[in-house]
Amino acid sequence: MLLEISNLSVAVGDKEVLHGINLTIDQGETHVLFGKNGSGKTSLLMALMGFSNYRITGGQIRFKDQDITRMPINERARLGIGMSFQRPPTLRGVKTKDLIRTFGGRQEDREKEISGLNMATFMDRDINLGFSGGEIKKSELLQLILQDPELILLDEPESGVDLENIKIIGRSIKKLLQKHLRRQRTKSGLIITHTGLILNYLEADMGHLLLDGHIRCEGNPREMFETIQTAGYEECARCQR
């Protein structure tokens, strides 16, 4: 098992926002997280990445057979977890190219990925300063591609993106998750989506519905999304009660 979350509880400030979450992702699998605003989806991703505002109050996270529950963020990143943020901070004065440079690899490979996402003109701009919604998503995705993690956490990769750019983003995510490989796929993903648009670009293996900090339903992601669309989140949760 690549990722194994057992009985995980997470608090933000004094408030517990996730209660006893169990979730496993195997190598090569893509999972989707559904849920209303405020249901705990972003908190789960932030806790998996190790952000200090998301305090783990119980349970365990195992990744590649290691207990990473208390591991610093950068060590999780080095071990193979990468995340695309929904609202990343603005880093004034820090150029996008300064961060890109830290990923290593060959210069020509970096340039190929940069031009693939039409990001060449962003290299001299401060990270996320004045970026539109779509530009933030592309910048996040570019960083992830160069970081090359094994477990890819995507927080609403399609929100605020126009229809032309959603194609570029959808195809990049598909490639990042090695959807072109039938066997020997090593990349796995956990994706938060509200619109479900991203499901048009990649086959997901499993869906999870978060409601009020609990996982309330698990199953075929397309079927779940259709239920949510036609009958709402509560109806989707009802099927397993």
Added chain:
Amino acid sequence: MSEIIKEAEAARNKQGQHGADVDLDSFRRDAPAHGTDPDLTCLSDSEMEHLAGVGIVAAPQERAGSFILKDHSPVHCSMGQDGVELLSIKTALAKYGDLAEYWWKAVHPGTDKYTAQAALALDDGYFIRVRAGVKAALPVQACLFIGAEGLSQNIHNVVIAEAGSELHIITGCTTAPDLHRGLHVGVSEFYVQKGATVTSTMLHNWGDEIVVRPRTSVIVEEGATFMSNYVCLKSARSVQMDPLVRLVGPDAVTRLNTILVAAPGADFDVGGRVSLEAAGTRAEIISRTITTGGNIISRGLLTGHVPGAKAHLECSGLILADGGYIRAIPELDGRVAGVEMSHEAAVGRISQEEIEYLMARGLTENEASALIVRGFLNVKMEGLPRELADEIERIVEAFGKSVF
């Protein structure tokens, strides 16, 4: 001349408006004499290396002119472009009938004891004049160097950019690597005439116990531009300065950038004042300060005298260690309806969210902090020659690495 002396005599004991009082008599006045040095051989290799750290290069072909003052002696003065005149100030005073139009016309000798000392006991300084319409292709460099222990150095500089000219001055102020104590008093008067552009970049590398009291005034005429970049990322005991830029002609523009770091024991009281006195004038004051244990007062004052004058002031401070303070004092003084002036000030620590964002990309906490600090100090400085911009970037990067 006698009026100047009279005014200075009256201010002999007048304390400065800001900054700790300095006992001028505790510094020696007997400087060792240094002969002229056309080939720059009087400075040792380690001293030249020190100079390179403040933007001063030994290669004359890279500069439109070079001036080096060691202690009280102008040891080197060379010019490389027609229409760009560079002299020691004493030579200029002798040659141009006391420079009556410019000498002590922007700065008053009676401002405080430091201007008084510069008027009463002038050691030397530089005179730069760019003739009308001449665009200096390369920067002029001036180095003010203290090599003798415990010395006070009284400087007076005059810079004249005639109508339509362009000039970039690099002033590197530094002391001998092993020097402990010294005082640098520097009066600078800039006259930026109609349509001219002057960029003045000052890099500093002082010793730990050096006291610095610059007194600068700039007069900017119609359609002219004055840009100042003040960089001090190494220590000093006490620096107090508050240059005044007067935008006296319509559409005159100025931008003052300051980046500085106060190490433990350092006391900085630095700022900038801009007086917007004509229609269409614009000003921006940007300061980025960091304390690693020293004290910083970061001032800024914009005075708007005419409708339509536009100005912005930004003081940002980062506290990286306890033991010191950063006090940001932005002031806006609007005198008429129709001025547009604004300010923002922020003092704090590095945002945890930003550090963790970079850590999620695999950087260690220290690498992330260093990258953020580098970005914080990365103020856009326009018009810098490539190698000087690289040098500043190198200094900023070295600082980022040194604190984390």
